[in-house]
Amino acid sequence: MKKPQWIIIGIAVLLTAGVFIFGRTIPKKKAIAATEHGPNDGHDHGAAQPAITIDTILNLAKKQLSIEQIVRLSTLENSISRGDVKDQQLHVYHQLARFWADSAHVFEPYAWYNGEAARLENSEKNLTFAAQLFLDNLQNDDVEQRRQWKAMQAKDLFERSLKINPDNDSAKVGLGACYLFGNISAAPMEGILKIREVVEKDSTNLYAQMMLVRGSLLSGQYDKAISRLETVNRIKPDEIDAILLLAEVYERMNDKKKAISWYQKSLQFAKETELKTAIEKRIEELKK
Numbered sequence: 001m002k003k004p005q006w007i008i009i010g011i012a013v014l015l016t017a018g019v020f021i022f023g024r025t026i027p028k029k030k031a032i033a034a035t036e037h038g039p040n041d042g043h044d045h046g047a048a049q050p051a052i053t054i055d056t057i058l059n060l061a062k063k064q065l066s067i068e069q070i071v072r073l074s075t076l077e078n079s080i081s082r083g084d085v086k087d088q089q090l091h092v093y094h095q096l097a098r099f100w101a102d103s104a105h106v107f108e109p110y111a112w113y114n115g116e117a118a119r120l121e122n123s124e125k126n127l128t129f130a131a132q133l134f135l136d137n138l139q140n141d142d143v144e145q146r147r148q149w150k151a152m153q154a155k156d157l158f159e160r161s162l163k164i165n166p167d168n169d170s171a172k173v174g175l176g177a178c179y180l181f182g183n184i185s186a187a188p189m190e191g192i193l194k195i196r197e198v199v200e201k202d203s204t205n206l207y208a209q210m211m212l213v214r215g216s217l218l219s220g221q222y223d224k225a226i227s228r229l230e231t232v233n234r235i236k237p238d239e240i241d242a243i244l245l246l247a248e249v250y251e252r253m254n255d256k257k258k259a260i261s262w263y264q265k266s267l268q269f270a271k272e273t274e275l276k277t278a279i280e281k282r283i284e285e286l287k288k
Helices: 004-013 018-022 053-064 069-082 088-105 107-121 124-138 145-162 170-182 189-201 207-218 223-235 239-252 255-269 273-287
Strands: none
Touching: 053 107, 053 189, 069 088, 069 255, 088 107, 107 124, 124 170, 124 207, 145 170, 170 189, 170 207, 207 223, 207 239, 223 239, 239 255, 255 273
């Protein structure tokens, strides 16, 4: 990893725009390997189809379980077919989600069953929450097919949420981010355009602005990233994520003076001792 990235990625994970706005919803879970492929499941609509499926996800995840966990899981899974009443099915989906989060500590099935419960409940709040789980996680997933699968799940959930409330700007930005980070469209600008619609309507939407920053960084357009980060800083001067990103971008551009200036500015907003120490160390290294 290049030196300029170590503060952002190694300590604060400040490039994760979902965490920037919504906060981490659950402790980080171990991910499954993506090594087996199969036909797509029934919840992926209207875009390129990823090779990985929920069956693949569950089969691989189960290989990580103990005998006792397998017995418990089988009991829960068998309860789904018996749960003809909506409330019974919801209860089982929530139990399965908790099993994968708290007992097995595997993210993908946890998010999947949250998504299934949200689809069944069909409430804007729960659909958006479940979509955001997938979106936050996929941005740090380096397995292409698994990332696409997560993006398709998030896309479907955001679209369902927007059917209920077409004016949900956060869901619109999230939907655009699915295209931007999930590689689920042949048109790379499709995600950017969806996010721009929100910014054009409300330039103070920090979530949308930070997503566009990430889009600019992905394409190497540092000047555009700086412009948007400066906008975020004007709107919310104490937003340390934007300040540290500004410092890092200037570092990538070999402008040490401006990088140091922004790192120094971030110190007054760094609450964690470890982060503050890391920033101070980086400043000293840049001064050499």
